[in-house]
Amino acid sequence: MIEKFKFRGREMFLLRDDLLGEFNGNKARKLEYFLNSDLKGIKRIVSHGSSQSNAMYSLSVFAKMRGLEFCFVVSHLNSNLQEKPVGNFKFALQNGMKIFVAQDRRSLAKELASQDDAFFIEEGVAMAEAEFGFKTQAMQIEKWCEKNSIRPDIFLPSGTGTSAAYLAKNSNLRVFTCPCVGDVKFLQDEIFALDKNSKVQILNPPKKYHFGDLKLELYKIWREILDETGVEFELIYDPVGFLTLFSNLDAFSGDILYIHQGGILGNISQKMRYERKFKGEL
Incomplete structure (x- = not known):
């Protein structure tokens, strides 16, 4: 399901892979x-x-x-x-x-x-077997684009880069991502190991974030999105994703399709970690 999404005054589209069912997200x-x-x-x-x-x-x-x-x-x-x-x-x-x-x-x-x-x-x-599902995803996005006469740029944050690599390989749209584990070089190496001719464009986060580190600005943007839109995102990858997206808006040519990759079950433990560390500040 793809729906309209507006955050901080910026309208975009949101692919709700978090709503696929018991198996959801990437x-x-x-x-x-x-x-x-x-x-x-x-x-x-x-x-x-x-x-x-x-x-x-x-x-x-x-x-x-x-x-x-x-x-x-x-x-x-x-x-x-x-x-x-x-x-x-x-x-x-x-x-x-x-x-x-x-x-x-x-x-x-x-x-x-x-x-x-x-x-x-x-x-x-x-x-390599993971590519199968992203062929399906790319086809679903393409059908939606044809139906709505729109050609957005796609953005999703990455760990290993598997999702971004295989989506870009099977899509005619521009695919952007950012590293949430390691740096740009690490992510490039991971993506090229899966697809040596990858077209994925990697954007730098506004600052270096170590995977899983508790940073107040990450929690705050996660909370801001939830309060403003009613959509709960994952608490490790998506905050880095949104901060990166908004600090690199000039990289996008027009409409943006953000992919919600699920994973919110992990928020239970991550929220507990934030509450312990930033008690009274959240």
């Missing part, structure tokens, strides 16, 4: 290939990432639906989270996730997936 797009595969002979899926990863939760839902064992490896597990699980971690555990901790989380995940009946999924589902 993880629904990334998992579309697997949702349509029989995975015959597979009994376990293994992945790795952070302890509040959106992909972790989505994979736990997928594994539960398919009756598969789900193993997930993190490099660190906070003692408070271990004792009182919240957010994505809590719900993934409820779905039967088995958690492992290792400094080199990818190596352990590969080891756990070394048997023939196991399947390894990269962190954030940053793998």
